[in-house]
Amino acid sequence: MSHQDLPHTLKLMTIWLLIGLGIFLGFKLWEHEREASRFQLAGEVIVLTRGGDGHFHWPGRVDGIEVDFLVDTGATTTALPQVLAERAGLKPLGAVRAHTAAGATRGFLARADVALEGGVRADKLMVTVLPDLAAPLLGMDVLGRLHFSQKPGELRITPEP
Structure with a gap:
């Protein structure tokens, strides 16, 4: 050269x-x-579009920490990974045994302020904290307070009147 x-x-x-x-x-x-584009607000209607992983995701906060909730209509309660709970400073209120898709596991209960995009809030919500949970799960304890309908690839949510 x-x-x-x-x-x-x-x-x-x-x-x-x-x-x-x-x-x-x-x-x-x-x-x-x-x-x-997975989250849209159309007036008072929240529209979630199915993600590439096949699930609906809803952005929000747990005690001020930004999270991306996985919407889980099969979950009775909202569940958080232990790493997130520790980062948010949640205090254990008691031990709990939970049954997940991966099997039985142990964790603890805690209270958290959950704020979702679109103005949906659940203050002092009792949540389940699990050590091996991969992502925060938004359960029916919150979803049951809302009216939602689903069509292919889309979940439409409105607060109950």
Whole structure:
């Protein structure tokens, strides 16, 4: 490689790096837009669109900590991963044995303030905290207070009158 080839090679490398960066940033923007479009507010109606994982997700907060709840109509109570409960500073109120899709497990009960996008709140909600839970589950203790209907790929939620 001669001394004059270096600037040309450097230019080509820079061009390819810029192309790669453009593709990466474009993918990240597309990913962000896709996540944001899973939650929509149409007047008082909350519309959740099924995610790529086949589940409905509802963004919210647990004692001020941002979370992405997995909507679980098969769960009696709202359940939180222990790591999240500890980060939110939730205090154990008693031991509990829970039955999950993965089998029986032990955890504890705690109270939490749950705030969901769209203005739905459940203050001082009794939640189940489980050590091996992968994601926060929004159960029927909250969902049962709402009116919801489902059509393919979409969950429409309105607060009860």
